[in-house]
Amino acid sequence: MAQIMQATLNDEDSLLSAERVRLSSMVPATFACGVCMDDLEEDYVARVDSCKHCLCRDCLRGYIRSKLQEHRYPILCPVCTAETNRSDAVGVVSENIIRDIGVSDEEYAVFEEMQMSNFSIILHCRLCKNSVFVDREEYQESRILTCPLPGCLHAWCKNCQQQIDMAGPPHSCDGSSELEHLMRERGWKHCPGCQTPIQKASGCNHMTCLSPGCNTHFCYVCGGMIVQSALRREVERSVTEHYRRCQLFEVPN
Template sequence: MSSNSRNRVLPSFFLLQESRPFHIKMTSSQASLLHRFACIICMENKQTSSASPAISPSCKHQSNVCKPCLQMHIRTALSTKFASSEPPLPKCLQCPSEITHEYVQKSFPTLASTYSDYLLQAYLLTIPDYRPCLQSGCSSGQFHSGREEQPIATCPKCSGKSCFTCRIPWHASRTCAEVKEEERVNEELFEKITKICPGCGIRVEKADGCDHMTCRCKTEWCWLCRASYGPIRTLGNEGHRRKCPHWRGPTGEMPVVPVVQVGILAPVQAAP
C-alpha cells in the first residue's frame, strides 16, 4: 500500500502535519498538586517546600521525607545510649548516606548541640578507660583506672554505680561470669523477639499479632521483610520484599516457599 493510500485510511487527527504548541487548563487546586508530595514516613501530603533538603551529594534520590519526620528521626537516633560500642551516625531514611553534624547544624540548628554531645560520647567510647554513666537522665561519665581489680565505677555527678567489666549497673549479688552467661541467654532471646527498625536502626519488639510496625521515629515497615510501607501503600503487596509471605507479584504470583513434608508416626507392631 502506498503512503498516500495509508494517509487516506488513517483519520486526519493521527497525522502530524507540524508541531504546534498546546496548553492544558487546570484549576488552582489541580495546579497545587504539582507542588506537593507524600511523605514516606507520616504519609501526609505536604508542600514540596516542606521536604527535607538533600543530606549529601551521594543522595541521588528525590527527597520524600518531610522536615518534621526527619527531625524526629535524628532526635530519636541521638537519644540512644551506647555503653560499649561507638554509636553509629544517623542515616538518611531513603539511602545509606550518613547525616553529618554540618547538615544538622544547617537544617536543624536546635539539634546541633545534641549532636555535638553525641559525637563527644562517640569519641570517648573509643578510650579503653572511659565509661559513660548508665543512670537514666545522666549524661556524665568517668575515666576509671581500677579496671577489673576494682570494677565498681561511681559516677562523680549522680553517684550511680556501674561495673567496669560488664558495662552494666553494678550487680552486687552476682559475679561477672554469671552476668555474662545471663547476657548470652538474653541476647539469644532478644534476637528472636526484636528486629532493627529500617528507619532509625533501633531494635523494636513486636507488641501484637499485626506485621505492620510503626516505630517511634514514625517509620512504618513490615515485621517479616522490613520493607517500608511507602512502596507498599503505592504498589500494594508487590511493595513487600520478594521472599516475604505477604508479597504478591504484578500478575498475582506468590513467593516460593520451601515445601516441608510432614510424616505421621505410627506405632510399629512387633513381628510375631
C-alpha cells in the first residue's frame, strides 16, 4: 500500500514539475534598462551592438534625440559614458539602431549630415560662389585647394587664401617662389652680399647695391661679387681688375 501511495506522489510531483516548466516557458523574458533601471519585457529592448548594453526603446530614443539636437557625433552609448574607470572601448549607437528606433525624418537628416561631416568637409569656392563636400582626409593633406565643380577648377592656397595659377611657378605664401621664377625669366640678379633682388635698367654692368650697410659691388653679367667695400680706391681697383676678364658694357647687335 505504501509503495502505491509513493508511486502516486512521485507521479503527481513529476506532473507538477512539468507544469512549472511549461508555465515558466510562457513567462516573457525581461531585462533591466541601463538608464531607467526598470525591468521590462524583451520586446522593448534596444541593444547597442558594439558594447551589448540593453536599454528600453523609450530611453534610447529620447537620448538619441537629445544628442541630435546638440549636434553630437558619434552618439556614444549612455551606459558606457556613465561608467567611470572604463578600460575598454566606449560603445557607439549605430546607424541601424537610429533608423529602427523611430526618429523623425528631420532628425534622421541631421544624423546623416553629421555622419557625412565626419568623413568630409564643406569647401566654399570664392570664384563660383558654390559649396561642395570634399573628402576630409584629402583636404587636411592638401596645401593647394581646387574647386571640383565642373567648369570652375578655381585653385587657391589653403594657408594664405591667394589664388594660384596652376600653370605658373610653384606657390609660396610669401611670394619668394614666384619672385625667383620671375627673376630667372627676366634675367634679374641677386646682390651676392645681401641677396636683394636687382634689376638693371640701363648703363654698364657694374652694379652697386643700394641696401643700407651692404656696400657690395657686383657684376650684372656673371653675377659675381667684385668687392664689398665703401673705400673708393679699393672699389675702383677691384672694378678695373674684374672687367679685364668680364664685359663692362653691352655691345649692341
